[in-house]
Amino acid sequence: MRIDDQFLLGLANLWRMKLRMILTTLGVAIGIGALVSMVSFGIGMQKNVTDAIRENDLFTSLTVTGQEIDIQSAMQGNIEGVIESFQAEAPLLNRDALEKIQSLDGVEIAFPEIVFPVKVRMGNEETQTTLRALPASMGQFKPFNEIPYGHFFASDSASLVLLNPSVLKELKRVVKDPENPVALSWEDSARGVRSVSADSILGKEIEIITSVIDVSKIMQNPLNYLNTTTGRPFREAVTPFRIGGLLKEPSEFSDSRFISGVIAPIGRAEEIPQLGFTSVRDLFDPSGDTEGYGAFYVRVRRTQDLDRIQEKIEEMGYNTFSIMEQLDEIKKGFIILDTALGTIGIIALFVAALGIINTMVMSILERTREIGIMKAIGGSENEIKGIFFFEAGAIGLIGGIFGLILGWIVTRIANVVANYIVTQQGGPVVDYFYMPIWLLLGAIGFSIFVSLLAGLYPAMRAARVDPVEALRHD
Amino acid sequence: MNTEDSLNPILRIQKIVKNYHKGSIQVQAVQSISFDVSKSEFITIVGRSGSGKSTLLNLVGGLDRATSGHLFVNNADLTKMKRSELALHRRQTVGMIFQSFNLIPSRTALENITLALAFGGMKRRDRKQKASEILSRVGLEHRLDHKPGELSGGEAQRVAIARALANEPDILLADEPTGNLDSKTSIEIIQLLEKLNQKQHVTILMVTHDEELAKTVSHRILHLFDGKIVHQQILRRIS
Ligand SMILES: Nc1ncnc2c1ncn2[C@@H]1O[C@H](COP(=O)(O)OP(=O)(O)O)[C@@H](O)[C@H]1O
Numbered sequence: 001m002r003i004d005d006q007f008l009l010g011l012a013n014l015w016r017m018k019l020r021m022i023l024t025t026l027g028v029a030i031g032i033g034a035l036v037s038m039v040s041f042g043i044g045m046q047k048n049v050t051d052a053i054r055e056n057d058l059f060t061s062l063t064v065t066g067q068e069i070d071i072q073s074a075m076q077g078n079i080e081g082v083i084e085s086f087q088a089e090a091p092l093l094n095r096d097a098l099e100k101i102q103s104l105d106g107v108e109i110a111f112p113e114i115v116f117p118v119k120v121r122m123g124n125e126e127t128q129t130t131l132r133a134l135p136a137s138m139g140q141f142k143p144f145n146e147i148p149y150g151h152f153f154a155s156d157s158a159s160l161v162l163l164n165p166s167v168l169k170e171l172k173r174v175v176k177d178p179e180n181p182v183a184l185s186w187e188d189s190a191r192g193v194r195s196v197s198a199d200s201i202l203g204k205e206i207e208i209i210t211s212v213i214d215v216s217k218i219m220q221n222p223l224n225y226l227n228t229t230t231g232r233p234f235r236e237a238v239t240p241f242r243i244g245g246l247l248k249e250p251s252e253f254s255d256s257r258f259i260s261g262v263i264a265p266i267g268r269a270e271e272i273p274q275l276g277f278t279s280v281r282d283l284f285d286p287s288g289d290t291e292g293y294g295a296f297y298v299r300v301r302r303t304q305d306l307d308r309i310q311e312k313i314e315e316m317g318y319n320t321f322s323i324m325e326q327l328d329e330i331k332k333g334f335i336i337l338d339t340a341l342g343t344i345g346i347i348a349l350f351v352a353a354l355g356i357i358n359t360m361v362m363s364i365l366e367r368t369r370e371i372g373i374m375k376a377i378g379g380s381e382n383e384i385k386g387i388f389f390f391e392a393g394a395i396g397l398i399g400g401i402f403g404l405i406l407g408w409i410v411t412r413i414a415n416v417v418a419n420y421i422v423t424q425q426g427g428p429v430v431d432y433f434y435m436p437i438w439l440l441l442g443a444i445g446f447s448i449f450v451s452l453l454a455g456l457y458p459a460m461r462a463a464r465v466d467p468v469e470a471l472r473h474d
Numbered sequence: 475m476n477t478e479d480s481l482n483p484i485l486r487i488q489k490i491v492k493n494y495h496k497g498s499i500q501v502q503a504v505q506s507i508s509f510d511v512s513k514s515e516f517i518t519i520v521g522r523s524g525s526g527k528s529t530l531l532n533l534v535g536g537l538d539r540a541t542s543g544h545l546f547v548n549n550a551d552l553t554k555m556k557r558s559e560l561a562l563h564r565r566q567t568v569g570m571i572f573q574s575f576n577l578i579p580s581r582t583a584l585e586n587i588t589l590a591l592a593f594g595g596m597k598r599r600d601r602k603q604k605a606s607e608i609l610s611r612v613g614l615e616h617r618l619d620h621k622p623g624e625l626s627g628g629e630a631q632r633v634a635i636a637r638a639l640a641n642e643p644d645i646l647l648a649d650e651p652t653g654n655l656d657s658k659t660s661i662e663i664i665q666l667l668e669k670l671n672q673k674q675h676v677t678i679l680m681v682t683h684d685e686e687l688a689k690t691v692s693h694r695i696l697h698l699f700d701g702k703i704v705h706q707q708i709l710r711r712i713s
């Protein structure tokens with residue numbers, strides 16, 4: 001008897017016990033369905049994160065910061081170590097350092113992180129937000145190479161700003177997108193937010209208002225400078241700009257180094273009078289020349305240069321941080337997540353496997369005589385084993401296929417529900433589940449494997465049926 | 475116990491013993507039986523219920539193992555065979571029929587035969603043709619697609635005979651083939667066996683209660699009592 005005969009006999013047996021086999025197969029289908037939907041969620045999350053990182057071009061950049069406190073020493077109560085790390089000659093993140101980093105081979109752009117709170121005024125409307133300074137050269141990179149309205153500024157000294165949609169909304173304007181019309185919410189309409197065309201916004205004048213210390217006022221009344229009658233020692237500085245473009249709403253994976261209500265050209269932004277918080281001395285230094293910056297943004301030409309450049313910068317005595325470095329950790333995290341999710345599915349599948357064992361042992365007990373007959377007409381132990389083994393395998397295959405269908409339906413429904421809830425709260429539409437082909441094939445393979453494993457014992461029992469005992473007439 | 479052709483027997487049984495253990499009690503089902511069966515011989519074993527007839531047949535059929543002794547079929551010793559070799563023996567060398575027919579109830583007459591052919595290793599596309607051929611040889615060409623439950627006792631036993639012969643065995647073993655049949659049908663079945671023996675020279679080892687019916691067709695009759703052969707009747711020569 002050939003293998004295909006054993007397979008067909010196994011199938012025929014399944015067909016004969018329809019209801020019982022359907023229930024057993026359903027058990028497997030549920031197990032596989034649970035497994036694929038769980039794991040596809042983990043994979044979907046991972047894909048969304050890595051896609052977003054890639055989308056936002058985070059693989060080619062790093063952040064440079066000054067020397068940090070030796071946290072490990074602090075945790076271990078090693079006060080001396082902490083003090084030592086403070087006293088260590090920490091190089092400043094100043095212009096010299098920036099020039100040195102810029103001149104490193106493979107560095108595309110390097111610029112200091114400049115961000116400070118501002119008030120924005122457009123017409124009669126005002127709002128608080130932050131202003132971030134970027135060089136014009138960032139215009140060729142994501143997300144600034146594809147801004148929805150207007151253009152990224154062409155020069156570092158241009159008097160143009162880019163606005164975030166949320167800031168625009170605070171200024172009571174929403175851009176009408178003819179392709180994707182969004183109805184204003186009731187609250188927004190009540191507040192007086194108006195839907196306008198992008199053209200009517202672009203080029204519009206906008207004032208950036210910053211607070212600066214009025215040293216003369218402190219001198220007038222040094223002991224009571226908060227006295228409101230004499231006026232606070234602050235003064236508002238107004239810098240006029242025009243709106244050069246409108247940005248996309250940042251997603252949760254957007255590079256946080258670029259998120260800001262207002263983005264202005266770096267040269268022009270540095271001229272805006274402001275309170276510097278980097279050093280107390282700045283407060284009294286009317287030149288406004290800062291001693292150092294908080295951080296540098298460095299972008300390399302090629303991802304593979306990142307490690308080398310990162311090392312070089314660390315040799316200079318700075319701290320660096322890159323997403324690339326974090327990616328391995330992220331991947332490890334996802335493996336743990338996938339394993340945890342997969343375990344739930346695997347447990348369901350093993351319960352189903354017990355069902356297979358139960359069903360098959362039952363059917364073997366009922367079919368003892370038939371097995372005896374097969375032996376009497378020449379069936380070998382291996383052939384009989386094979387028939388029952390294929391029966392189990394077929395349960396695994398059919399259960400696996402139905403499990404995939406079930407898993408697919410479940411994840412589609414879950415996706416719709418999740419997106420409904422998330423978008424209600426203003427989140428983006430995302431596919432939370434992802435079923436790569438390897439998951440589908442792997443799940444079917446695993447289903448067959450587990451089913452065959454479950455069939456091992458029943459098949460062995462079938463093969464060991466004593467024909468004399470089985471055929472003794474009753 | 476000699477036969478005319480004892481020099482070249484198809485089956486040689488030597489001092490075969492089979493003991494069963496029922497708890498602490500030992501049942502000696504077969505006690506040192508020896509005899510030879512020649513090619514084309516129709517040999518019948520009679521004896522009371524419990525005398526060890528079925529046990530002996532199961533030993534020859536390779537369904538059971540002897541406690542001691544030797545069983546040569548075509549000069550191969552069954553008592554020395556591995557389990558897989560015994561399966562091969564059951565498939566190729568012997569064909570068995572039983573009192574209770576032992577057909578697979580969920581399969582049609584034809585499918586019961588094709589299953590045996592499948593075990594025999596025949597290609598799938600040839601099986602149906604061969605199965606219906608064998609069924610018409612036992613006069614059942616009109617019952618191919620009937621399930622065993624839809625057949626009369628005589629018809630069911632014919633299907634069983636056809637199945638036993640499907641892989642062209644050297645010996646047909648029949649354990650009380652008429653035990654469940656009325657006397658008219660019993661005669662028909664015995665005549666079918668006789669025809670197979672006479673025309674196709676099938677060697678037959680049959681067990682029966684019905685000594686009178688056996689006398690009409692057998693070459694030899696062995697009388698079994700308490701697991702021993704107590705008497706032998708030679709009725710006619712092998713033609
Ligand atoms: N599997 C078994 N276990 C124990 N005793 C058995 C077994 N098979 C048969 N016997 C005993 O062996 C004896 C012969 O049985 P059997 O060969 O079936 O007799 P027959 O076929 O002549 O009626 C009986 O006493 C029977 O009870």
Ligand SMILES: [Mg+2]
Nearest residue numbers: 527528529649
């Ligand atoms: Mg008997």
